[in-house]
Amino acid sequence: MRPEARPRVGPGTREAPGPRGTAGARDAPGPRESHAVLSAVTRVYPGARPVAALGPVDLDLRAGEFFAVVGPSGCGKSTLLDLLAGLSRPTAGTILFEGRPVDGAVPEGLGIVFQEDASFPWLTVRDNIAFGLRRAGTDPAETARRVDYALGFMGLADFAAAYPAQLSGGMRQRVCIARTLVTRPRLILLDEPFGALDQQTRLLMGDELLRLWRETGATVLLITHALDEAAMLSDRVGVMSSRPGRFIDLVETGWPRERDSRLVAEAGFGTVTARLWARLRDESLKAIGGPGATA
Amino acid sequence: MRPEARPRVGPGTREAPGPRGTAGARDAPGPRESHAVLSAVTRVYPGARPVAALGPVDLDLRAGEFFAVVGPSGCGKSTLLDLLAGLSRPTAGTILFEGRPVDGAVPEGLGIVFQEDASFPWLTVRDNIAFGLRRAGTDPAETARRVDYALGFMGLADFAAAYPAQLSGGMRQRVCIARTLVTRPRLILLDEPFGALDQQTRLLMGDELLRLWRETGATVLLITHALDEAAMLSDRVGVMSSRPGRFIDLVETGWPRERDSRLVAEAGFGTVTARLWARLRDESLKAIGGPGATA
Amino acid sequence: MSGAARPPARTGGRDALVAAGLLLALWQGLHLYAGDAALASPAAALGALRQLAGTAAFWGHCAATAQAFAAALALSAAIGLALGLWLGLRRFAGEVAEPLLAGLYAIPKITLYPVILLVFGLGLGAKVAFGVIHGFVPIALFTLGAVKSLDPVLLRTARALRLSRAQTVRFVLAPAALPEIVAGLRVGFSLTLLGVLIGEMFASQAGLGFLIVNGTALHNVRLTTAVILTVVVLAVGANAALLWLDRRYVRRG
């Protein structure tokens, strides 16, 4: 099945409020309830020469949406994720998750997949995936059930007893994703989870992620440096400026909820990526300050 | 200046011989002298379970051309580069560089940039770049001249006295590229040299590489997993099958010699990448054997 | 290098002083608890040391130890580094030899005295040999580990730049493995010194080890403690210097 691709490129409409769409109405992305809200958040890394890494940033992450963040290297994307997850505290501004302030501790209901490989080399794939559930004291039968499901789901069933060292980089990434997903987080933060993969494979993995997102109904925030990935996967793409990162554009893609990587062959797809690229070219020039800046 | 993009997509024409084009006539890519030739090259990694990593591969790399290689992860791209550089020996087949066989030692006149960060952490940026020249006993004044030029050229002038640890990943990649280029190799092998960079920055770096290639007239073989990068930079793109890698397509891009990253906004550009993508999707499915294969 | 937080350099000197103060306090406490017969007080040991330092004989002993130690350290370092580099580069040889080396190292070396005597003869030879057998193994093991865990791309780069074997060792391997080599040298320094001292306890006419044997035999606690203090100061000084060099020139960024 090839979904109809209906790109709707326009200026960000992040303040558009409205009643929450029903699950059935989700194919047409629209305003929904807030899930996490950042207000005037900034982050300065202290030190002899303080680094203003982020902000001020305002962001209203809506429940059930797939939000992608793109921006030049070093603009503060990972910093944003850290703040949202409560792994570090903002220098100024407030962060709310499900209505409660995030205050330097990771709130319950939140799952993160880091940019780096975070699989535990001393545990088998199965034990890696079960880690979070066991720590949380989930009933063993339920744990086994969920882990088995995730193993199948992630194409790792044959490797349940293998150790991460025996897996390819992409499989390890899948282990980390599975470990996060089995805990059924309501908000999933992904920091370039497909960084270790070639472009083709990452698109295929993207399809899997989309399927997952559709099935669980979770809210997803995906940081990526691949513009086509951002364009293909998300309902909205936030484009960040060079450091200190602010959102300079919010692109509503308008894809149907049922979509996959074949979107990239659509003519309209190029329009979204071209817009992202156009917004980013100058920011990247500023950010690297390298040869491009002098060319 | 925005160059005219003239994509000429067609089946590989790798056997087309002919007189070497003059520098002036280079804007229109055409058949030229052979620079390196691989004939029926295969590579099997021995062991308890031997791995057929590559081949059989035939490739005629023409003097002064910009050749890109794309292929699914683990298909043997790096293996191909190793063989061509004399870093390992083919299991079968022959490799000629400038008419002489490559026999397990790196021939003079060949430069390599590895996929990994290979900067020497104990040397400053300047000393890193000068390393090859000093070991080769190049006259100090000449060394200083070339290194200074490369520092400016690579946007590293302000960091000449810095150590790699003080640089970002992309800057380190540039150090490695500079270290290879100052030795003025006639054949430059690049293995995903922009792997550490975000998509935007890699395209900017690509512009630099193009400028360099135009100025030095060297032959370039670039391995990349970014299809747009391959499409934008090269005269020809070799598409490899899944392991053991063989060339299943050779795409002649037909870009003018004077070109830069703004090509990506061209409509014709999408046609090249779409063709590359189409050729690769099935190979990637075969290669990862992961969730995509079961989808 | 490690990402562990390093305190700013400015606090280093003060912390070292505080640590030295705490150690002195611990020493004094032990002295008070165990009494003069077991451990001299810091003041007494320092007094004894000052008195010792005023005698020519003491400097003769120091010179004797220093001479043997210098030779032993040079040999330990040379053998340890060469062996470590070689076994690190030859993966197979390394895998074969590493556990044997570590196992051999675990035997108490003083029991080898008759064999040492047989092979190296009396006097300086035995002292130096004792120092070397104590010191070279840790240096070799640290170096071997460093070379083994070396980023392979560095060696590939050496090949790509067409470096000779000697050039590769001199310009790539040695600098790349330097942090571990320094760590090995720090431990090797101490153990070589210990080995020389033990050698002097077995056969010598002079040296700090000789003073220690006599000090214990005569129950001259002040003398023994003073000599040990000398050894400790020497070893800590050398270690601090190596650490400083390491921080200054090796662990950048």
Added chain:
Amino acid sequence: MSRSAAVAAARLALLAGAVLALELLCRAGVIQPLTLIPPSAMAAALAGLLWSGELNADLIHTGGAVAASLALAVGLGLPLGVAVHGLPRLRRALDPLLAAYYAVPTFVFYPLLVAILGLNQAPLIVLGTAFGLPAMMMATLNGLDRVPPVLLRTARVHRLGRLDTLASIVLPSAAPFLFTGCKLALAYAVIGIIAGEFILADAGLGHAISFAYDGFENRTMYAVMLLVLGLATGLNLLLHLWETRLMRRRARA
């Protein structure tokens, strides 16, 4: 033949070659039996000693002391290493002391230990512990340094407490380094205990060697040394094999 089998075979061949060479040198009279007896004679003497049960008490005595020292060195070195790792300033001050410590002939403090612990096996166990503990501490510090920060962040994401993080993330992650520490602690405990017995004790394998040494009973002396060598190398090899298995499972390609 697989690589590990080849390594094992080469290791065996190397050992056999060395033993054979020694045997030939001894049998040919190049080495006098008064200094060194042929390996076959050592083995025969050892077999006799073991068969007669003469060594049983000494074996148990030494084995107990080594086990106690090892347990203490690891049991104290590990938590101390963890504690010091959490206090970077203390660590910086301690850094030069840890490596320098190995230059100190610790057995000189035997009288001090007797004063504190009484005249029994405890001072010797403390000496063995004191020899192994800093190595364990250094290895622990090393290991904790290399825990990838992303794993610690993962622990926070899973909302683990401090102890939970230590037990289920930090220690497993640092396991290879802790292993190295254990191997070193074992080697040093063996050296410390047997060398201590050689000089100070009236029982144990070290004393058996020393007694035979003073009595010029070369057969007994070398037999017991062979036993020590065999035990030390054997234990080390066992640990090494276990470690390689562990590492192979975890090694990143």
Added chain:
Amino acid sequence: ARAETITVTHWGSAFYGAPYAVAREKGFFQKRGLDITGFLTSAGGGTSVRNTLAGGLPFGEVALPAAILAIQSGQPLKIVSGGVESVADILWITRPDSTLAGLSGLAGRKIAYTAPGSVTNMLILMCLRKAGIDQKALQLVAAGDLGANLSAVLNGAVDAGMTGEPLWSQNQGKVRAGFWARDCVDPAVTQTVGITTTEFARTGGDTLRALIDARREAVAYIREHPDETADIVARAYNGDPALYRTVFRHFVEIGYFGDGRLNLANMNRMLEGMKLVGRLKAPVEWGEVTDSSFLPKDLQGTQ
């Protein structure tokens, strides 16, 4: 003559070496054409014998039991002269407040000596025999060298420990004599002897004769000038001259240093002790292990 080194056991910590220190200082070696400048030492009988065997000038003054055991195990050695001929300076000390008084009070106590098989082991067993106490009635512990013994006593780890000079004189007041070795046995026991290799006995006769002769002259000098000797040894050992004067007066009193003659009676007493501690595996034929031909003529017949 070039500078030579001989082996003297416990040089610097015990006084077996005193005659050599005097001979060097007074030129007794030099006038016999010897240039002895160094004294190689160690703290163990077996080690000293081994050092002698390996030495450039293979002559050493070593413990008699070690020499006997070495020869019995086939080492190519000969005993060529006598050395220290008394154990009268050895005693067991207690803390001043101890209730232990004399041999009779030993039962039930914890008594330290140096090492199994050593002279002090022999002496304590002889004392027990003399006192008629069964070995099981008390606890004997090997505490290590004299320093460790003293430390153990001072720290109360044992009820009594052995000591000798100079520790005894040095620690007057801190410790009290519990019982003396001379209370249990005839203290005329040969502690040390001069040994050489059989090889050197063939080729280095003149040197050996000169060495033994020089030592003899030094022993005579000590007897005449204990105070000056004390000063000389204090310099050589880096010790306290005042303390050493007490020590050497004591030594002269008890005839500590023999003149080099091989006193078979004294040597036999040592053999007896060795048998007692189980160190002697076979009987000793003095004729086989000794070679008196390097002794001065007048001492050769005195055995």
